[in-house]
Amino acid sequence: MNHPAGDLFEKFIHQTRPAVPQPPQTLVDKVMQGLPLEGIRYHRHRVQRRLALVVAAAATAAVLLLTLLPALRQTSGAPGERELVFRLEAPASRSIRLVGDFNNWQGEPMQREGDFWVIRKKLPRGQMFKYAFVVDNEIQNDIRADRFVEDGFGGKTAAVFID
Numbered sequence: 001m002n003h004p005a006g007d008l009f010e011k012f013i014h015q016t017r018p019a020v021p022q023p024p025q026t027l028v029d030k031v032m033q034g035l036p037l038e039g040i041r042y043h044r045h046r047v048q049r050r051l052a053l054v055v056a057a058a059a060t061a062a063v064l065l066l067t068l069l070p071a072l073r074q075t076s077g078a079p080g081e082r083e084l085v086f087r088l089e090a091p092a093s094r095s096i097r098l099v100g101d102f103n104n105w106q107g108e109p110m111q112r113e114g115d116f117w118v119i120r121k122k123l124p125r126g127q128m129f130k131y132a133f134v135v136d137n138e139i140q141n142d143i144r145a146d147r148f149v150e151d152g153f154g155g156k157t158a159a160v161f162i163d
Contacts, residue, residue: 098131102129141156142158
């Protein structure tokens with residue numbers, strides 16, 4: 001007799017698989033009666049109402065943010081920039097310039113304020129900049145710098161991270 005392979009497989013499965021008894025109808029009826037149909041509908045309504053409130057709150061927050069953002073931007077200066085004050089105490093010096101990778105190492109003259117020389121620079125946030133002072137035509141590190149990094153010539157130079 002020639003039986004297709006699928007028929008033989010089904011016959012084998014039915015013979016080797018244990019029979020699973022059907023649950024009694026009373027058990028099915030008891031479980032179905034215990035389900036709270038109204039409670040399920042109420043829970044879905046509650047979730048939908050909460051979702052609507054969250055969406056409304058997010059929309060309100062977005063409108064407020066977009067309304068206030070231009071005012072905040074005007075009062076805080078350019079976003080992403082920070083003004084730094086570079087100061088060097090050198091009462092006997094005749095001229096001091098600030099050089100760094102932020103000005104392509106081209107000296108910018110500093111102004112005398114008493115015993116100090118001062119310059120204010122606006123620099124972009126989130127970057128580190130190397131810098132030094134040129135005091136009467138001689139390069140000098142800022143001894144009060146927060147950090148020093150390799151200068152690329154075997155020495156160290158002052159650096160500042162703009163946060």
